[in-house]
Amino acid sequence: MNLKKSALLVSLAAIPAITMIAEDTSANTYYPNYSYDQTQVSKVIQLINNIDPASSSYSYYVQEAFTAYYNLNEYEQRGVTNINTLFYYYNYTTPNGNYYLNVVQTFVNKMNSISTTKSSFLRDVQEANRYYDSLTVSEKSSIPYYLVTQLSTYNDNIAKMRAVENSFKLLSTVDVNYTTNYLAALRDFNALPYSYRLLIQTIADEKALQYSQYHSVEYNRATAQKVVSAISNLTSSSSTTAVGDVRTMYNNLTTLQKSYVTNVRELLYIEDVQKNVENGWNPYYYDEKENEDDYEVDYSNITVNQRGSTYYINMPVSEMDKHTPTLISVSDSISLKIPRFAVPVSQKNAVVAMTIEENDNYGLAFSASLFDEGFEFASYIDIEVKGLSSTDVLMRIGDQGEYLAAPFARKLNKHVIKTKTSSEYIVKNETPLFYDIRADGHRYEILQLAKRKIVSGVEPNYYKPNASVTISQYAAMISRAMDLTAKNPSTYMDVRGKWFEDSIEALIEADILDEKKSNYFNTEQVVTRKQAAQMSIRMLEHAGVDISDPDYKGIPFKDFSKLTASEQYFVAVAYEYGIFGGKANGRFDPNAKLTRSQMAKVLHRTLQVARMM
Secondary structure, three states: OOHHHHHHHHHHHHOOOOOOOOOOOOOOOOOOOOOOOHHHHHHHHHHHHOOOOOOOOHHHHHHHHHHHHHOOOHHHHOOOOOHHHHHHHHHHOOOOHHHHHHHHHHHHHHHHOOOOOOOOHHHHHHHHHHHHHHOOHHHHHOOOHHHHHHHHHHHHHHHHHHHHHHHHHOOOOOOOOHHHHHHHHHHHHHHOOHHHHHHOHHHHHHHHHHHHHHOOHHHHHHHHHHHHHHHHOOOOOOOHHHHHHHHHHHHOOOHHHHOOOOOHHHHHHHHHHHHOOOOOOOHHHOOOOOOHHHHOOOOOOOEEEEEOOEEEEEEEHHHOOOOOOEEEEOOOOEEEEEOHHHOOHHHOOOEEEEEEEEOOOOOEEEEEEEOOEEOOOOOOEEEEEEOOOOOOEEEEEOOOOOEEOOOEEEEOOEEEEEEOOOEEEEEEOOOOOOOOOOOOOOHHHHHHHHHOOOOOOOEOOEOOOOOEOEHHHHHHHHHHHHOOOOOOOOOOOOOOOOOOHHHHHHHHHOOOOOOOOOOOOOOOOEOEHHHHHHHHHHHHHHOOOOOOOOOHHHOOOOOHHHOOHHHHHHHHHHHHOOOOOOOOOOOOOOOOEOEHHHHHHHHHHHHHHOOOO
Protein backbone atom coordinates (compact mmCIF):
# COMPACT_ATOMS: atom_id res chain seq x y z
CA MET A 1 0.00 0.00 0.00
CA ASN A 2 1.22 3.45 -0.78
CA LEU A 3 2.73 5.07 2.33
CA LYS A 4 0.76 8.31 1.82
CA LYS A 5 -2.49 6.41 1.52
CA SER A 6 -1.64 4.24 4.54
CA ALA A 7 -0.90 7.31 6.67
CA LEU A 8 -4.11 8.94 5.54
CA LEU A 9 -6.23 5.89 6.37
CA VAL A 10 -4.58 5.53 9.76
CA SER A 11 -5.31 9.14 10.59
CA LEU A 12 -8.86 8.73 9.31
CA ALA A 13 -9.38 5.77 11.60
CA ALA A 14 -8.08 7.78 14.55
CA ILE A 15 -10.69 10.56 14.09
CA PRO A 16 -13.73 10.16 16.36
CA ALA A 17 -16.77 9.29 14.29
CA ILE A 18 -19.22 12.14 13.77
CA THR A 19 -22.48 10.92 15.24
CA MET A 20 -25.39 11.42 12.86
CA ILE A 21 -28.94 11.95 13.98
CA ALA A 22 -30.83 8.77 13.38
CA GLU A 23 -33.32 8.79 10.56
CA ASP A 24 -35.91 6.55 9.04
CA THR A 25 -35.73 6.74 5.25
CA SER A 26 -38.65 4.34 4.92
CA ALA A 27 -41.02 7.18 5.78
CA ASN A 28 -40.41 10.76 4.77
CA THR A 29 -41.06 12.33 8.20
CA TYR A 30 -38.76 15.32 7.95
CA TYR A 31 -39.14 16.34 4.30
CA PRO A 32 -42.67 15.52 3.10
CA ASN A 33 -42.20 17.65 -0.06
CA TYR A 34 -39.02 15.88 -1.27
CA SER A 35 -38.69 12.69 -3.34
CA TYR A 36 -36.08 10.03 -2.60
CA ASP A 37 -34.01 8.56 -5.45
CA GLN A 38 -32.16 5.58 -4.06
CA THR A 39 -30.13 5.18 -7.28
CA GLN A 40 -28.62 8.65 -6.94
CA VAL A 41 -27.94 8.10 -3.25
CA SER A 42 -26.15 4.83 -3.99
CA LYS A 43 -24.10 6.54 -6.74
CA VAL A 44 -22.83 9.14 -4.26
CA ILE A 45 -21.97 6.45 -1.71
CA GLN A 46 -20.03 4.58 -4.36
CA LEU A 47 -18.18 7.71 -5.50
CA ILE A 48 -17.03 8.30 -1.95
CA ASN A 49 -15.93 4.66 -1.58
CA ASN A 50 -13.90 4.91 -4.82
CA ILE A 51 -11.82 7.88 -3.67
CA ASP A 52 -8.13 6.92 -3.60
CA PRO A 53 -5.94 9.37 -1.66
CA ALA A 54 -2.85 7.93 -3.48
CA SER A 55 -4.26 8.65 -6.90
CA SER A 56 -3.05 11.66 -8.89
CA SER A 57 -6.74 12.39 -9.56
CA TYR A 58 -7.53 12.31 -5.86
CA SER A 59 -8.66 15.95 -5.64
CA TYR A 60 -10.75 15.60 -8.79
CA TYR A 61 -12.67 12.60 -7.42
CA VAL A 62 -13.17 14.28 -4.07
CA GLN A 63 -14.69 17.31 -5.80
CA GLU A 64 -16.81 15.08 -8.05
CA ALA A 65 -18.22 13.21 -5.03
CA PHE A 66 -18.71 16.48 -3.19
CA THR A 67 -20.64 17.99 -6.15
CA ALA A 68 -22.75 14.85 -6.56
CA TYR A 69 -23.62 14.96 -2.87
CA TYR A 70 -24.82 18.57 -3.04
CA ASN A 71 -26.89 17.80 -6.13
CA LEU A 72 -29.05 15.56 -3.93
CA ASN A 73 -32.01 17.09 -2.11
CA GLU A 74 -31.87 17.36 1.66
CA TYR A 75 -33.90 14.21 2.16
CA GLU A 76 -31.58 12.19 -0.07
CA GLN A 77 -28.46 13.63 1.58
CA ARG A 78 -29.56 12.01 4.82
CA GLY A 79 -29.22 8.62 3.11
CA VAL A 80 -25.52 9.04 2.34
CA THR A 81 -24.14 6.86 5.11
CA ASN A 82 -20.42 7.59 4.50
CA ILE A 83 -20.69 11.37 4.38
CA ASN A 84 -18.18 11.73 7.23
CA THR A 85 -15.50 10.17 5.02
CA LEU A 86 -16.27 12.62 2.21
CA PHE A 87 -16.01 15.59 4.53
CA TYR A 88 -12.74 14.30 5.85
CA TYR A 89 -11.28 13.91 2.35
CA TYR A 90 -12.66 17.30 1.34
CA ASN A 91 -11.19 19.16 4.29
CA TYR A 92 -7.90 17.29 3.94
CA THR A 93 -7.52 18.54 0.39
CA THR A 94 -8.17 22.21 1.31
CA PRO A 95 -5.97 24.69 3.18
CA ASN A 96 -6.51 24.49 6.93
CA GLY A 97 -8.35 21.22 6.46
CA ASN A 98 -7.94 20.23 10.09
CA TYR A 99 -9.41 23.55 11.17
CA TYR A 100 -12.59 22.99 9.13
CA LEU A 101 -12.79 19.44 10.48
CA ASN A 102 -12.71 20.87 14.01
CA VAL A 103 -15.48 23.35 13.11
CA VAL A 104 -17.67 20.50 11.92
CA GLN A 105 -16.88 18.38 14.95
CA THR A 106 -17.66 21.27 17.38
CA PHE A 107 -21.02 21.92 15.70
CA VAL A 108 -21.86 18.21 15.69
CA ASN A 109 -21.09 18.01 19.39
CA LYS A 110 -23.42 20.93 20.12
CA MET A 111 -26.19 19.39 18.04
CA ASN A 112 -25.72 16.00 19.71
CA SER A 113 -26.17 17.66 23.11
CA ILE A 114 -29.64 18.90 22.16
CA SER A 115 -32.62 16.90 23.40
CA THR A 116 -36.20 18.07 24.00
CA THR A 117 -36.30 15.88 27.10
CA LYS A 118 -33.47 17.81 28.78
CA SER A 119 -34.16 20.83 30.96
CA SER A 120 -31.42 22.65 29.05
CA PHE A 121 -33.09 22.10 25.67
CA LEU A 122 -33.84 25.76 24.92
CA ARG A 123 -30.46 26.88 26.18
CA ASP A 124 -28.67 24.22 24.08
CA VAL A 125 -30.53 25.27 20.92
CA GLN A 126 -29.67 28.88 21.66
CA GLU A 127 -26.01 27.91 22.06
CA ALA A 128 -26.00 26.02 18.73
CA ASN A 129 -27.56 29.04 17.02
CA ARG A 130 -25.02 31.36 18.56
CA TYR A 131 -22.13 29.16 17.39
CA TYR A 132 -23.49 28.73 13.86
CA ASP A 133 -24.15 32.47 13.52
CA SER A 134 -20.54 33.18 14.52
CA LEU A 135 -19.12 31.13 11.59
CA THR A 136 -17.91 32.62 8.34
CA VAL A 137 -19.54 31.74 5.02
CA SER A 138 -16.76 29.25 4.17
CA GLU A 139 -17.00 27.70 7.65
CA LYS A 140 -20.77 27.34 7.33
CA SER A 141 -20.29 25.60 3.96
CA SER A 142 -18.39 22.82 5.70
CA ILE A 143 -21.37 22.06 7.98
CA PRO A 144 -23.51 19.17 6.69
CA TYR A 145 -26.90 20.38 5.45
CA TYR A 146 -28.86 17.88 7.47
CA LEU A 147 -27.49 19.41 10.66
CA VAL A 148 -28.37 22.93 9.55
CA THR A 149 -31.85 21.72 8.62
CA GLN A 150 -32.27 20.05 11.98
CA LEU A 151 -31.30 23.27 13.78
CA SER A 152 -33.77 25.19 11.60
CA THR A 153 -36.49 22.70 12.54
CA TYR A 154 -35.74 23.25 16.22
CA ASN A 155 -35.98 27.02 15.74
CA ASP A 156 -39.28 26.84 13.83
CA ASN A 157 -40.92 24.64 16.43
CA ILE A 158 -39.64 26.79 19.29
CA ALA A 159 -41.08 29.91 17.58
CA LYS A 160 -44.46 28.19 17.21
CA MET A 161 -44.31 27.07 20.82
CA ARG A 162 -43.54 30.61 22.01
CA ALA A 163 -46.45 31.97 19.96
CA VAL A 164 -48.83 29.48 21.56
CA GLU A 165 -47.46 30.27 25.02
CA ASN A 166 -48.02 33.98 24.41
CA SER A 167 -51.58 33.31 23.20
CA PHE A 168 -52.29 31.51 26.47
CA LYS A 169 -50.81 34.38 28.50
CA LEU A 170 -52.97 36.96 26.71
CA LEU A 171 -56.23 35.15 27.44
CA SER A 172 -58.62 37.17 29.58
CA THR A 173 -61.97 35.95 30.88
CA VAL A 174 -63.37 39.50 30.72
CA ASP A 175 -62.75 39.60 26.97
CA VAL A 176 -65.97 39.10 25.00
CA ASN A 177 -63.99 36.86 22.59
CA TYR A 178 -62.49 34.77 25.39
CA THR A 179 -63.95 31.44 24.28
CA THR A 180 -62.93 31.95 20.64
CA ASN A 181 -59.42 33.00 21.62
CA TYR A 182 -58.95 30.05 23.97
CA LEU A 183 -60.08 27.51 21.40
CA ALA A 184 -57.74 29.05 18.81
CA ALA A 185 -54.80 28.85 21.24
CA LEU A 186 -55.71 25.23 22.10
CA ARG A 187 -55.82 24.32 18.40
CA ASP A 188 -52.34 25.75 17.86
CA PHE A 189 -51.12 23.96 21.00
CA ASN A 190 -52.34 20.59 19.74
CA ALA A 191 -50.63 21.21 16.39
CA LEU A 192 -47.20 21.35 18.08
CA PRO A 193 -44.99 18.21 18.15
CA TYR A 194 -45.57 16.25 21.34
CA SER A 195 -42.18 17.12 22.88
CA TYR A 196 -42.83 20.84 22.43
CA ARG A 197 -46.29 20.56 23.97
CA LEU A 198 -44.67 19.11 27.06
CA LEU A 199 -42.48 22.21 27.43
CA ILE A 200 -45.53 24.48 27.93
CA GLN A 201 -47.86 21.89 29.44
CA THR A 202 -48.08 23.77 32.77
CA ILE A 203 -49.60 26.94 31.33
CA ALA A 204 -51.80 24.87 29.01
CA ASP A 205 -53.22 22.97 32.00
CA GLU A 206 -53.71 26.23 33.91
CA LYS A 207 -55.68 27.77 31.04
CA ALA A 208 -57.70 24.58 30.56
CA LEU A 209 -58.76 24.77 34.22
CA GLN A 210 -59.61 28.45 33.80
CA TYR A 211 -61.69 27.64 30.71
CA SER A 212 -63.51 24.89 32.57
CA GLN A 213 -64.26 27.23 35.46
CA TYR A 214 -65.42 29.93 33.04
CA HIS A 215 -68.22 27.61 31.92
CA SER A 216 -68.91 26.16 35.37
CA VAL A 217 -72.18 27.36 36.90
CA GLU A 218 -71.04 26.50 40.41
CA TYR A 219 -67.71 28.32 40.09
CA ASN A 220 -69.24 31.38 38.45
CA ARG A 221 -71.99 31.63 41.05
CA ALA A 222 -69.43 31.38 43.84
CA THR A 223 -67.26 34.07 42.25
CA ALA A 224 -70.24 36.35 41.64
CA GLN A 225 -71.42 35.81 45.19
CA LYS A 226 -68.27 37.47 46.53
CA VAL A 227 -69.19 40.61 44.59
CA VAL A 228 -72.83 40.37 45.70
CA SER A 229 -71.66 40.30 49.32
CA ALA A 230 -69.27 43.20 48.73
CA ILE A 231 -72.06 45.31 47.21
CA SER A 232 -74.39 44.40 50.09
CA ASN A 233 -71.85 45.82 52.52
CA LEU A 234 -71.84 49.16 50.70
CA THR A 235 -74.09 52.07 51.53
CA SER A 236 -74.48 55.55 50.15
CA SER A 237 -72.30 56.66 53.07
CA SER A 238 -69.42 54.36 52.08
CA SER A 239 -66.16 55.99 51.04
CA THR A 240 -65.52 56.54 47.35
CA THR A 241 -62.48 54.28 47.67
CA ALA A 242 -64.58 51.40 49.01
CA VAL A 243 -67.16 51.86 46.24
CA GLY A 244 -64.37 52.05 43.65
CA ASP A 245 -62.86 48.78 44.90
CA VAL A 246 -66.19 47.00 44.55
CA ARG A 247 -66.65 48.48 41.08
CA THR A 248 -63.26 47.03 40.12
CA MET A 249 -64.30 43.63 41.47
CA TYR A 250 -67.47 43.76 39.37
CA ASN A 251 -65.67 44.89 36.21
CA ASN A 252 -63.23 41.97 36.51
CA LEU A 253 -66.06 39.44 36.36
CA THR A 254 -66.88 37.58 33.17
CA THR A 255 -70.13 38.30 31.35
CA LEU A 256 -71.64 35.10 32.73
CA GLN A 257 -70.54 35.92 36.28
CA LYS A 258 -72.00 39.42 36.03
CA SER A 259 -75.39 37.89 35.24
CA TYR A 260 -75.37 36.29 38.71
CA VAL A 261 -74.79 39.59 40.53
CA THR A 262 -78.34 40.24 41.70
CA ASN A 263 -77.71 43.60 43.32
CA VAL A 264 -75.67 45.44 40.70
CA ARG A 265 -78.40 48.10 40.67
CA GLU A 266 -77.47 48.86 44.25
CA LEU A 267 -73.93 49.63 43.12
CA LEU A 268 -75.18 51.89 40.33
CA TYR A 269 -77.45 53.69 42.75
CA ILE A 270 -74.67 54.30 45.30
CA GLU A 271 -72.35 55.55 42.55
CA ASP A 272 -75.07 57.94 41.36
CA VAL A 273 -75.64 59.25 44.87
CA GLN A 274 -71.94 59.85 45.45
CA LYS A 275 -71.65 61.79 42.20
CA ASN A 276 -74.43 64.12 43.31
CA VAL A 277 -74.12 64.29 47.09
CA GLU A 278 -73.70 68.04 47.15
CA ASN A 279 -76.92 68.83 45.32
CA GLY A 280 -78.99 65.82 46.20
CA TRP A 281 -80.13 65.24 42.62
CA ASN A 282 -79.64 62.25 40.44
CA PRO A 283 -79.47 63.02 36.71
CA TYR A 284 -79.22 59.32 35.90
CA TYR A 285 -82.97 59.14 35.31
CA TYR A 286 -83.41 62.78 34.41
CA ASP A 287 -82.25 63.61 30.91
CA GLU A 288 -80.39 66.86 31.43
CA LYS A 289 -79.55 66.94 27.73
CA GLU A 290 -83.19 67.28 26.84
CA ASN A 291 -83.51 69.86 24.11
CA GLU A 292 -86.03 72.40 25.23
CA ASP A 293 -86.07 73.94 21.76
CA ASP A 294 -88.30 71.02 20.80
CA TYR A 295 -91.05 72.60 22.89
CA GLU A 296 -90.63 76.20 21.80
CA VAL A 297 -93.77 76.47 19.72
CA ASP A 298 -95.55 79.69 18.89
CA TYR A 299 -98.86 79.44 20.71
CA SER A 300 -100.33 82.66 19.33
CA ASN A 301 -103.57 82.43 21.29
CA ILE A 302 -101.92 81.67 24.65
CA THR A 303 -101.50 84.98 26.45
CA VAL A 304 -99.30 86.02 29.36
CA ASN A 305 -99.98 89.36 31.01
CA GLN A 306 -98.03 90.87 33.87
CA ARG A 307 -99.33 93.17 36.57
CA GLY A 308 -96.65 93.93 39.11
CA SER A 309 -95.20 90.63 40.34
CA THR A 310 -98.23 88.64 39.19
CA TYR A 311 -98.51 86.89 35.84
CA TYR A 312 -101.86 85.98 34.25
CA ILE A 313 -101.89 83.12 31.74
CA ASN A 314 -104.85 82.18 29.55
CA MET A 315 -104.40 78.86 27.75
CA PRO A 316 -107.10 77.74 25.29
CA VAL A 317 -107.16 73.95 25.45
CA SER A 318 -107.46 73.85 21.68
CA GLU A 319 -104.06 75.55 21.43
CA MET A 320 -102.23 72.83 23.43
CA ASP A 321 -99.77 70.71 21.53
CA LYS A 322 -101.17 67.25 20.87
CA HIS A 323 -97.89 65.34 20.93
CA THR A 324 -95.47 67.17 23.23
CA PRO A 325 -95.96 69.18 26.42
CA THR A 326 -97.04 72.75 25.87
CA LEU A 327 -94.26 75.09 27.01
CA ILE A 328 -95.28 78.54 28.20
CA SER A 329 -92.58 81.10 29.03
CA VAL A 330 -94.08 83.13 31.85
CA SER A 331 -91.03 85.27 32.67
CA ASP A 332 -87.26 85.14 32.45
CA SER A 333 -87.19 82.87 35.50
CA ILE A 334 -90.50 80.95 35.31
CA SER A 335 -92.02 78.69 32.68
CA LEU A 336 -94.79 76.09 32.54
CA LYS A 337 -94.80 72.72 30.83
CA ILE A 338 -98.24 71.15 30.54
CA PRO A 339 -98.88 67.70 29.01
CA ARG A 340 -101.91 67.46 26.73
CA PHE A 341 -103.53 64.75 28.84
CA ALA A 342 -103.36 67.02 31.91
CA VAL A 343 -106.59 68.60 30.66
CA PRO A 344 -109.54 66.30 29.85
CA VAL A 345 -110.44 66.06 26.17
CA SER A 346 -114.00 67.04 27.09
CA GLN A 347 -112.68 70.54 27.83
CA LYS A 348 -111.21 71.11 24.37
CA ASN A 349 -113.23 74.31 23.90
CA ALA A 350 -112.39 75.71 27.34
CA VAL A 351 -109.70 78.11 28.51
CA VAL A 352 -107.54 77.27 31.54
CA ALA A 353 -106.75 80.45 33.47
CA MET A 354 -103.59 80.42 35.59
CA THR A 355 -101.81 82.94 37.77
CA ILE A 356 -98.28 82.94 39.15
CA GLU A 357 -97.30 85.44 41.80
CA GLU A 358 -93.64 85.88 42.69
CA ASN A 359 -92.84 86.64 46.33
CA ASP A 360 -89.95 88.63 47.68
CA ASN A 361 -88.58 85.65 49.60
CA TYR A 362 -88.04 83.65 46.43
CA GLY A 363 -91.38 81.91 46.76
CA LEU A 364 -94.34 81.84 44.42
CA ALA A 365 -98.04 81.13 44.39
CA PHE A 366 -99.67 79.17 41.57
CA SER A 367 -103.38 78.83 40.89
CA ALA A 368 -105.47 77.38 38.06
CA SER A 369 -109.15 77.73 37.28
CA LEU A 370 -111.62 76.63 34.65
CA PHE A 371 -114.91 78.49 34.19
CA ASP A 372 -113.96 80.62 37.22
CA GLU A 373 -113.73 77.58 39.48
CA GLY A 374 -110.66 75.95 40.99
CA PHE A 375 -109.21 73.39 38.59
CA GLU A 376 -107.14 70.27 39.26
CA PHE A 377 -105.08 68.90 36.38
CA ALA A 378 -105.51 65.24 35.45
CA SER A 379 -101.75 64.70 35.62
CA TYR A 380 -98.74 66.53 37.01
CA ILE A 381 -97.60 69.69 35.27
CA ASP A 382 -94.16 71.29 35.59
CA ILE A 383 -93.44 74.73 37.01
CA GLU A 384 -89.81 75.50 36.16
CA VAL A 385 -88.10 78.11 38.32
CA LYS A 386 -84.63 79.54 37.61
CA GLY A 387 -82.36 81.48 39.92
CA LEU A 388 -82.48 79.29 43.03
CA SER A 389 -79.45 77.77 44.70
CA SER A 390 -78.87 74.10 44.01
CA THR A 391 -79.28 73.39 47.74
CA ASP A 392 -82.52 75.36 48.14
CA VAL A 393 -85.59 73.35 49.09
CA LEU A 394 -89.06 74.40 47.95
CA MET A 395 -91.77 73.82 50.55
CA ARG A 396 -95.51 74.01 50.09
CA ILE A 397 -97.44 76.26 52.47
CA GLY A 398 -100.46 74.52 54.01
CA ASP A 399 -103.87 75.95 54.88
CA GLN A 400 -102.70 76.68 58.42
CA GLY A 401 -99.44 78.26 57.27
CA GLU A 402 -97.43 75.12 58.01
CA TYR A 403 -94.59 74.00 55.74
CA LEU A 404 -95.33 70.81 53.78
CA ALA A 405 -93.37 68.65 51.35
CA ALA A 406 -93.50 69.59 47.68
CA PRO A 407 -92.50 67.28 44.83
CA PHE A 408 -89.71 68.86 42.80
CA ALA A 409 -86.43 67.96 41.13
CA ARG A 410 -83.33 69.90 40.21
CA LYS A 411 -82.66 69.97 36.46
CA LEU A 412 -79.66 71.87 35.20
CA ASN A 413 -80.09 75.36 36.70
CA LYS A 414 -83.80 75.02 37.43
CA HIS A 415 -86.07 73.71 40.15
CA VAL A 416 -88.89 71.77 38.48
CA ILE A 417 -92.04 71.60 40.65
CA LYS A 418 -94.60 68.86 40.01
CA THR A 419 -98.16 69.84 40.84
CA LYS A 420 -101.77 69.20 39.94
CA THR A 421 -103.42 71.88 42.04
CA SER A 422 -103.12 75.47 43.13
CA SER A 423 -100.36 75.83 45.71
CA GLU A 424 -98.11 78.38 47.36
CA TYR A 425 -94.39 77.67 47.69
CA ILE A 426 -91.56 79.11 49.75
CA VAL A 427 -87.82 78.48 49.74
CA LYS A 428 -86.35 76.91 52.87
CA ASN A 429 -82.96 75.40 53.55
CA GLU A 430 -82.89 73.62 56.89
CA THR A 431 -80.78 70.58 57.74
CA PRO A 432 -82.40 68.16 60.20
CA LEU A 433 -80.40 66.55 63.01
CA PHE A 434 -80.68 62.87 63.92
CA TYR A 435 -78.22 61.46 66.44
CA ASP A 436 -78.85 57.83 65.52
CA ILE A 437 -78.07 57.83 61.77
CA ARG A 438 -74.45 58.94 61.73
CA ALA A 439 -73.28 55.40 60.92
CA ASP A 440 -76.39 54.38 59.00
CA GLY A 441 -75.85 53.19 55.44
CA HIS A 442 -78.74 55.28 54.15
CA ARG A 443 -77.96 58.45 56.07
CA TYR A 444 -77.85 60.49 52.85
CA GLU A 445 -81.33 59.42 51.73
CA ILE A 446 -82.81 59.95 55.20
CA LEU A 447 -81.50 63.51 55.37
CA GLN A 448 -82.68 64.36 51.86
CA LEU A 449 -86.21 63.17 52.66
CA ALA A 450 -86.17 64.88 56.06
CA LYS A 451 -85.06 68.22 54.53
CA ARG A 452 -88.26 68.12 52.46
CA LYS A 453 -90.38 67.07 55.47
CA ILE A 454 -91.29 63.78 53.80
CA VAL A 455 -90.00 61.84 56.81
CA SER A 456 -89.44 62.88 60.39
CA GLY A 457 -88.02 61.41 63.56
CA VAL A 458 -89.90 59.01 65.80
CA GLU A 459 -88.62 61.08 68.73
CA PRO A 460 -86.97 64.52 68.74
CA ASN A 461 -83.59 64.15 66.97
CA TYR A 462 -83.98 60.37 66.74
CA TYR A 463 -84.96 58.75 63.45
CA LYS A 464 -84.94 55.10 64.66
CA PRO A 465 -83.55 53.64 61.39
CA ASN A 466 -83.93 50.01 62.45
CA ALA A 467 -87.61 50.27 63.34
CA SER A 468 -90.15 48.66 61.04
CA VAL A 469 -92.47 50.64 58.74
CA THR A 470 -96.22 50.10 58.81
CA ILE A 471 -98.60 50.59 55.88
CA SER A 472 -100.08 53.68 57.53
CA GLN A 473 -96.65 55.26 58.09
CA TYR A 474 -95.48 54.54 54.56
CA ALA A 475 -98.73 55.83 53.06
CA ALA A 476 -98.26 59.12 54.92
CA MET A 477 -94.72 59.50 53.57
CA ILE A 478 -95.77 58.76 49.99
CA SER A 479 -98.74 61.12 50.07
CA ARG A 480 -96.49 63.92 51.37
CA ALA A 481 -93.83 63.25 48.76
CA MET A 482 -96.30 63.23 45.86
CA ASP A 483 -98.68 65.91 47.20
CA LEU A 484 -101.65 63.56 47.21
CA THR A 485 -104.89 64.29 49.05
CA ALA A 486 -108.08 62.29 49.32
CA LYS A 487 -111.35 63.40 47.79
CA ASN A 488 -113.51 61.14 49.94
CA PRO A 489 -113.45 59.90 53.54
CA SER A 490 -112.33 56.37 54.25
CA THR A 491 -114.81 53.54 54.86
CA TYR A 492 -112.38 51.29 56.76
CA MET A 493 -112.98 50.92 60.48
CA ASP A 494 -109.27 51.06 61.37
CA VAL A 495 -108.66 54.09 59.11
CA ARG A 496 -111.62 56.40 59.66
CA GLY A 497 -110.77 59.31 61.93
CA LYS A 498 -107.10 58.37 62.29
CA TRP A 499 -104.19 60.70 61.54
CA PHE A 500 -103.36 58.70 58.44
CA GLU A 501 -106.92 58.54 57.02
CA ASP A 502 -106.29 61.08 54.26
CA SER A 503 -103.02 59.39 53.27
CA ILE A 504 -104.47 55.88 53.03
CA GLU A 505 -107.51 57.05 51.09
CA ALA A 506 -105.40 59.26 48.79
CA LEU A 507 -103.19 56.29 47.84
CA ILE A 508 -106.23 54.11 47.22
CA GLU A 509 -107.74 56.77 44.95
CA ALA A 510 -104.39 57.06 43.12
CA ASP A 511 -104.28 53.24 42.65
CA ILE A 512 -101.06 53.01 44.62
CA LEU A 513 -102.80 50.89 47.27
CA ASP A 514 -105.41 48.25 46.51
CA GLU A 515 -108.83 48.39 48.09
CA LYS A 516 -109.74 45.55 50.44
CA LYS A 517 -113.01 43.72 50.70
CA SER A 518 -112.77 43.64 54.48
CA ASN A 519 -114.02 46.44 56.73
CA TYR A 520 -110.48 46.71 58.05
CA PHE A 521 -107.43 47.80 56.07
CA ASN A 522 -104.90 46.33 58.53
CA THR A 523 -102.94 49.58 58.72
CA GLU A 524 -100.46 48.33 61.32
CA GLN A 525 -99.18 45.61 59.02
CA VAL A 526 -95.41 45.97 58.48
CA VAL A 527 -94.45 46.71 54.87
CA THR A 528 -92.59 43.86 53.12
CA ARG A 529 -90.11 44.13 50.29
CA LYS A 530 -92.57 42.87 47.68
CA GLN A 531 -95.26 45.30 48.91
CA ALA A 532 -92.80 48.18 48.72
CA ALA A 533 -91.84 47.17 45.18
CA GLN A 534 -95.48 47.16 44.15
CA MET A 535 -96.13 50.57 45.71
CA SER A 536 -93.02 52.05 44.08
CA ILE A 537 -94.03 50.99 40.58
CA ARG A 538 -97.57 52.24 41.07
CA MET A 539 -96.11 55.55 42.23
CA LEU A 540 -94.19 55.76 38.95
CA GLU A 541 -97.31 54.94 36.96
CA HIS A 542 -99.23 57.66 38.78
CA ALA A 543 -96.38 60.11 38.09
CA GLY A 544 -96.70 59.42 34.37
CA VAL A 545 -93.48 57.43 33.93
CA ASP A 546 -93.70 55.34 30.76
CA ILE A 547 -92.90 51.81 31.96
CA SER A 548 -92.11 49.13 29.41
CA ASP A 549 -92.40 45.39 30.03
CA PRO A 550 -89.41 44.11 32.04
CA ASP A 551 -86.94 41.51 30.81
CA TYR A 552 -87.86 38.61 33.08
CA LYS A 553 -84.95 36.50 31.81
CA GLY A 554 -82.52 39.11 33.11
CA ILE A 555 -83.80 38.99 36.69
CA PRO A 556 -81.13 37.11 38.68
CA PHE A 557 -82.95 36.41 41.97
CA LYS A 558 -82.88 32.75 42.99
CA ASP A 559 -86.38 32.92 44.50
CA PHE A 560 -87.92 34.94 41.64
CA SER A 561 -89.84 31.94 40.26
CA LYS A 562 -91.66 31.51 43.59
CA LEU A 563 -93.44 34.85 43.17
CA THR A 564 -96.85 35.19 41.57
CA ALA A 565 -97.05 36.64 38.07
CA SER A 566 -98.18 39.99 39.45
CA GLU A 567 -95.42 40.06 42.06
CA GLN A 568 -92.84 39.14 39.44
CA TYR A 569 -93.85 42.16 37.34
CA PHE A 570 -93.43 44.67 40.16
CA VAL A 571 -90.19 43.14 41.45
CA ALA A 572 -88.71 42.95 37.93
CA VAL A 573 -89.51 46.59 37.13
CA ALA A 574 -88.23 47.73 40.53
CA TYR A 575 -84.99 45.84 39.87
CA GLU A 576 -84.57 47.33 36.38
CA TYR A 577 -85.05 50.86 37.73
CA GLY A 578 -82.54 50.24 40.52
CA ILE A 579 -85.13 50.68 43.26
CA PHE A 580 -84.45 47.21 44.63
CA GLY A 581 -81.50 44.87 44.40
CA GLY A 582 -80.92 41.38 45.72
CA LYS A 583 -79.54 40.34 49.06
CA ALA A 584 -76.12 38.86 49.70
CA ASN A 585 -77.52 35.34 49.31
CA GLY A 586 -78.67 36.07 45.77
CA ARG A 587 -82.37 36.14 46.72
CA PHE A 588 -84.95 38.91 46.65
CA ASP A 589 -86.53 37.75 49.93
CA PRO A 590 -90.00 39.17 49.14
CA ASN A 591 -91.50 38.73 52.61
CA ALA A 592 -88.68 40.38 54.53
CA LYS A 593 -89.78 43.39 56.58
CA LEU A 594 -88.72 46.88 55.53
CA THR A 595 -86.90 49.01 58.10
CA ARG A 596 -87.13 52.80 58.18
CA SER A 597 -83.56 53.01 56.88
CA GLN A 598 -84.31 50.71 53.93
CA MET A 599 -87.57 52.52 53.30
CA ALA A 600 -85.70 55.83 52.93
CA LYS A 601 -83.52 54.37 50.20
CA VAL A 602 -86.48 52.82 48.33
CA LEU A 603 -88.62 55.96 48.56
CA HIS A 604 -85.72 58.26 47.62
CA ARG A 605 -84.90 56.22 44.53
CA THR A 606 -88.54 55.95 43.48
CA LEU A 607 -89.00 59.72 43.69
CA GLN A 608 -85.85 60.22 41.64
CA VAL A 609 -87.17 57.99 38.87
CA ALA A 610 -90.50 59.84 39.05
CA ARG A 611 -88.54 63.13 38.70
CA MET A 612 -89.95 64.35 41.97
CA MET A 613 -86.60 64.52 43.73
